Amino acid sequence: MNRREFWLPRPLFSLFLALLWLLMVNSFSVAHILLGLALGVFIPFITRSFWPEQARVRYLLPLLRYFLILMIDIVRSNLIVARRILWYPDQLTPGFVTFPLELEDDFAITILASTISLTPGTVTAHYDSDAGTLLIHALHVTDEDELVRQIKAQYERPLKEIFQ
Amino acid sequence: MDIGLLVFLPVVGATASLLSRLKQPGPDHVQNHALVALIAPAICLLLLLSYLPRIQSGEALVYSLSWVPGIGLDLAFRLDGLSWLFATLITGIGCLIIVYARYYFAGKDTAGRFFVLIQLFMTAMLGIVLSENLLFMLVFWELTSLVSFLLIGFTCSSRDARRGARMSLVITGGGGLALLGGILLLGQIVGSYQISDVLAATDTIVSDDRYPLTLSLILLGAFTKSAQAPFHLWLPHAMAAPTPVSAYLHSATMVKAGLFLMARLHPAMGDTELWFSLITITGMITLMVGAFVAMFMHDIKGLLAYSTISHLGLITLLIGMGSEMAMAAALFHLTTHALFKAPLFMMAGIVDQATGSRDMRNINGLWRTMPALMLITVIPAAAMAGLPLMSGYLSKKMLFSESLLVTAPHWANTLIPVWVTIAGLFSVAYSVRIFHNVFFNGKPVDLPHWPPRKKPVGMLVPLFILAAASLLVGLAPQATYNSLIHLAVMATSMTQLPLYDFSALSNARVPAMMSMIAMIGGIVFYLARGPLFAIHRQLPEVDAKNIFEQIMQQCIRFAQSLVYRLENGSLQRYLAFILVAAIAPALWLLGGYSGWQGPSELTEVNPIVVFGAVILCLSAIGVALFHHQRLPALLLLSVTGLFVTLAFAQFSAPDLALTQLSVEVMAVVIMMLALSFLPQTSPRESGAWRVVRDLTLAGLAGMGIALFAYAVLTRPAETISGYFLANSVSGGGGTNVVNVILVDFRGFDTLGEITVLGIAAVAVFAFTRDLHLKERVASAGTAKGFAEPHPVILQMVSRMALPIALLVSAYIFLRGHNMPGGGFIAGLVTAVALTLQYMAGGLLWAQERMLTHFRPLIGAGLLIATITGLGSWLVGYPFLTSAFSHMHWPLIGEFELATALLFDLGVYTTVVGATLLILANLGKLMTVAGPGQEVG
Amino acid sequence: MIATVIPFVIGVFCIAVLLNLYRLAIGPDIVDRILALDTLMINSIALIVLADIQMSLGILFEAALLIALMGFVGTVAMTKYLLRGDVIE
């Protein structure tokens, strides 16, 4: 571990914190910039041991794009689920689906699991690290394999790119 | 001052005895100990004798030194005729007792203790008779009770001794308390405790409303000490003490203290109907009871004890009569009694040690083996019987003649003479019995030591001296009276009196006849003792000690049952008591109160608030209804907390909302932690009645709160808060007034508050440190499946949330002075974020990653806050004075620096440390494989 | 206009809160109740924010943030408890 890694373990994250600080205090004065940077360095430093061990984001932009798509998906699928809940809740056919993971990084898996949960209609109920599967509960499922394929295409692949 | 010396010399002597005992422990040095012990009393006696001329000139020597003037307690001594007489008896007989004890305790380890105690006792006794100040006298009065207690329990291995000692202490100690009351009242009436003042205030005392009570209390003290019926019961049981003690305390001196007190106060309080009837009747009863019981005692010391009681009754009777001549007779008999009773006890002691028994049914015919003792005993025994030429004869005759002089009240003038004659008869009988039974009356039966052990001749010397003195008094009564007793009698009446005329007494015919009747009757009675004893055996046997002990036991049992019934260890009951205590007086006070509605107008109903209020109520009621199901109840409690938070937010209290919310979650987490070891449900165990009672209490309490709230809310508010609003910015440097109050105006409260939090955490640490929840080990497994210990997804998110949460707490912390927030809330946010790490990653995992332990964090927080407060001293301001300034730095611009922020940092640090300390230690309890012993 | 809409929106959230409470009350399982409480917390964030808008103070943001944080922690604690019988281990 070199000196920079010791004192500044995550420069990108430090910047992010500083920015967050400025947004929070809603002031871009020099004092706050300095303070934000100080906190940005200080907080990662004291919490470095808590930070996930392996996770390293390789590509920032694809990640942002991923989140944007996710936002849209959330809104879209929300509408679908709303319709189902409101108009024909009795005709829902829920079911559990086992999703075989290709991702290996815990951090990436977490993002995938969260994504699955956030998109209405599916909830990640369990992550089996030994088997490398996610157990998904779907509110309305007609074809399990189709669901798995969809998730793999839409979310797992981009994530794999970002993290590997 | 040298009068005071008289009192304190024996203390010096006692100390010397103690030292000599420590220096020469063991049984072989009794002789030396006795010699040491004799010095102080002997000096006292000599000093007293040297005072005699001045006393005889009628002088009352008074010496006074202020001690506690606030309560009228002075170190004051008085030496007049009365005190001189008593003091001389005390020291004189004391010296002889020490000589006697030198032989009595020969070869015993306990001798040293005896010499110490006997001198202490002498101090106490001299103190009583020489005190000029009544409160001061009381000091010594209690001391005699105490030393007597110790001396009765001298042979502490005996159960009887212990019980006897306790009984005497309770009775005489209780009497002492009554006496305290009486003397205090007397002092209040007179305005002084000096005897001179009291004696000069007769009219004031007697005419005061409180006189009857005062007199009763004082007499209660005197009667208990002087073993008057029915308080006499302690005296026979005091005979468990070694014989020198019985001879000294329980016949010659201490028991006379009550008589002394009555004689002393007679001029001030006597001469009333009440005085006469209280004392006379008590004396008469005591006289008869003592004499009657004495006849049937088989124990020599028992007989002597009851005879003492009888004689004390007799003297009491005389004092009660109140006339000067009666007083003369009383003091004369008091002196002669001391002179004949002490040697009789000594005789009993010698017989006891020689034969190993005190039972007169066994001890017979000792004249053969102990002729000298027999010869000496003739005199005191005859004196006790009141045979002619003996001192006792004269005093009894004096009694008879005085009894005839009583004219009023009318019942007394015939009853008393008959009564005393009968008592005289009994006393002749028991006197004859003790002499005849011991020294004659055939052969001894089954004595432990036979032939009796030889006792040294020296042991007879004190007996001889006392017997001789007794004889001398009998032979030359007038001279004795004139030189010693007359002065005392004058002191008891505070007037010049003519001398008692003993020649007139010898010529009086009726008393002589009464005396004859008593004598003949007594001898007849003794001769007829066989059948009488048989009759007496038919009577139910009563042992006062057992009765006393039974009464005590019953009292104790009563006390225990009462206490147990009230203090039964039921928290529910205690809480109900507290509620009743809070509700009942308020109900009583406000029962008819009509001012609940104040003058302010009611405000409009806000539907949102009503909605919130309804949910708040419903959730609270839900908690109460479903409290048996613990986890659901906890969830409902969270709802309540949430809506309290919303209420704070709604009613312009953002700081409170933040605080309430964070605290609520932490509290629920803590409760959940605890719940995992508690049963999941509460059994339904309250009966219907209990539920109704509790509902009533709860309803009343709630109604009270509602009424109070309504009353206050409908009244206009006038508060000091305007000042805070006005000075918050200019004086406190912050716009969030609540925060400025917390860290500045009332920063001291906050300092206390975080101290409470810190202590709570340290306390949790301290008392869970060694707590082991062993049973968990069995149920704990490393179950995989759905219930894995640390779900990966949770762990990932929690870890990422930590830096953000810290940033947020920094934000909340820094803005707190001007906007809602502050150190406390920031601290809780930090703590919650870290708690999440514990939950997600496990105790061990998180603990390894914490930068510091938590206790030093708490301490540091407190130190930061305190030292910030102390900082203001440097500039001469009081503790916790805040300072702030707006700085302008180039580039950076304007910013504010406030000591309040530093103070808040202390708050923050303490909160983080305390919260985590509690959680981590609770977590540790639950953890099967926790990290070592200490967490935090 | 916003001022007229807000009470309506608040009313909708009140209904949502009532629905949450209904689930909280009937269960049937403790998980349902926890879920109801979690939802209630989230809805009350909205209530807080709406109140803030209604009063146009802008000072209740921290309260919203804290409810989010605390609601999450509370839910995690409770589910952890259900899963393991322990909250911290």
Next chain:
Amino acid sequence: MNHLMIMPIVIPLLTGAFLLVMYRYNIGRQRSLGIGSCLLLVMFGIWAVVQAGVTDYTLYHLGNWQPPFGIVLVLDRLSATMLLLTALLSLFCVLYASRGSDREGSHFHALMQFQLMGINGAFLTGDLFNLFVFFEVLLIASYALLLHGGGRARSRAGLHYVIINLAGSALFLLALGILYGLTGTLNMADLARVIADAPEADLPLLKAASLLLMVVFGIKAALLPLLFWLPRAYSAASAPVAALFAIMTKVGFYAMVRVFLVVFGLDEGAPANETALAWLWPTALITLALGGIGVLGAASLRTLTAYLVIVSVGILLATLSRNDEQLLAASLFYLLHSTIMTAVFFLLADLIGRYRDQGYDRFSVISPLSHRWVLGSIFLVAGVSMASLPPFSGFVSKAWILQSSSRLPDYLWLWAAILVSGLLIIAALSRAGSGWFWRPQERTHKSEPGLDRGRTATVCVMLAISFALAVFAQPVMDYLEAAARLVYQPSGYVDAVLGDYVHQGGEGIE
């Protein structure tokens, strides 16, 4: 402004906090810090007594804010006396504990210091809410100390003690709320001023608040029917802790004096304290009686001592309720005596218990006892003092109380209760003492443990204080009389505390 005044609060706070920071300190260092702090407190106690003797009211404006807006500390003779008493008591307790009982649990010394901070704060503060805060400080520390050493009895008693006091704290807050709602202020002097001028319609509500406060302080002071937590709690606590607790009930008494005689006692015509005092009189007498009965029925020396505490509370509160200056002075003297003596007995129970083979301090157990003579003599002297026999402080104080009360109506009830309870104490102590020290003992095992000189000396010094209090009673009495006189001049207190604020008609100064 005299900064020494804050020391009785700051010193223990700093010491306690420092001990936490240095949590790895070995017991020896902890002890020296604890003892050092107590010694300092004694010195400041003496300073306070002298200072209060010179100046009637010494004020300390925390944060330099003018009362009633800021919190003010008030040092007068009464608070000075309490400070010194607490300091002395704590010194002995810490010394005693330093012979080993402080090792039975963690952080004894730190907790002890926090406890002292709470007590001293309660004595000094002139603000009612601040009083609440310091009550909580002293309570939480006392919970911790009560549980020090652990064990089932302590857990059970501790649970009751804690829950009851939590209920009490809730009541305290309620009363504070009512008072603030009606008066709009928290400073005691200002409250007194406002209450004296309160509108007729508010008076019953204010009186009800005073009754609530009576319950609150009654719980702390152990007034019937709020006292049942006490016997088990005190007898469960470890000896030095129980000894320190001797002062705790007195805090309740002190608070009652301050609140009822000053806050509710300013209006001389129709003082608002009448109702509370009227309730206090009979309950205090019954408390006293129950204490006496409990003393007789106690099964162990610690329980007996706990009931002695109740007796002393009964006497203090009964005298307080008579609302008389002279009597208050007398009861303050009694407070000194009873605090020291109950502490002595808690320590003595432990001392004796340590040298008994079995049964610790239980009366029903017959057991060999080492050092019978030394311990017996100490017990005798202590018993004499406790039973208020001469020549110890108890005698003087009781005589003074009886004397001063005899001028007042219904004094005979008090007299009877005091004298009879005295008798019960004598009976109980003689039973205990004769049973322990006089019963024949056969020691079965080989060697008897050496007498702990430190512990014994501590007890002896405390007894010597009781004796000295009697020998030098007069100056103490003069001091306390002056203290009581000040208490009975609430207007002087109000003027001193509020200063100019009063004359400006309660308007804030900016």
Next chain:
Amino acid sequence: MNGSEMPLLLELVIIFFLVAGAIVALIGSIGLARLKDVYMRLHGPTKASTLGVGCILVASLLYFSFLKGGLSVQEALVTLFLFVTAPVSAHMMAKAALHRKLKCSPRTRTGPPDQ
């Protein structure tokens, strides 16, 4: 309230977010109340409510950004936080339900695997 000076468009946008949020959140809560088993009920609140509240927060963000001038991102932070935590909450609750072997509704196609 000085919302009167607000541009109409902004006001409409704010109102849209408010109403949309309210409706979405209500649907979530309806789902919670109406759906058949615990696994189904999980879907409603964890997402719908999050989204609904998110809408409200966006409305607030816009409102206060206008009111105070400058970007008021605090609400965004809350939204972000909600979106990060909601899936985890749902995940944990689903786990708990599975662990407690809660019954699925009869219409369920595939039940949970036994563990």
Next chain:
Amino acid sequence: MELVIAITLGVLTSTGVYLILRARTFSVVLGLTLLSHGVNLFLFSMGRLTTASPAVIGLVEDYTDPLPQALVLTAIVISFSMTAFVVVLALKAAVELRSDHVDGEDPNEDRQ
């Protein structure tokens, strides 16, 4: 409005009081929490209740009474400390006394 608030306070207090009179430590803890809610709200309302007027200088025109808020804040913290303490104590007592009855013994089991 005053009546609504008064009744709410009364209900909170009543439920709290009812629960602290129960026999199990957990119920008592619940009761103490409810009671402290009631008491804190009571103290809070003693400053009179106003909406949209937080005591932040410059934010609004009318300010609510800040003092009770500060007091309640202190009270909340203290009651949190106490609750935490009493919960742990209850746990300790339940472990040591083998019963979570407030008196440490199960009236249905131990007493004959």
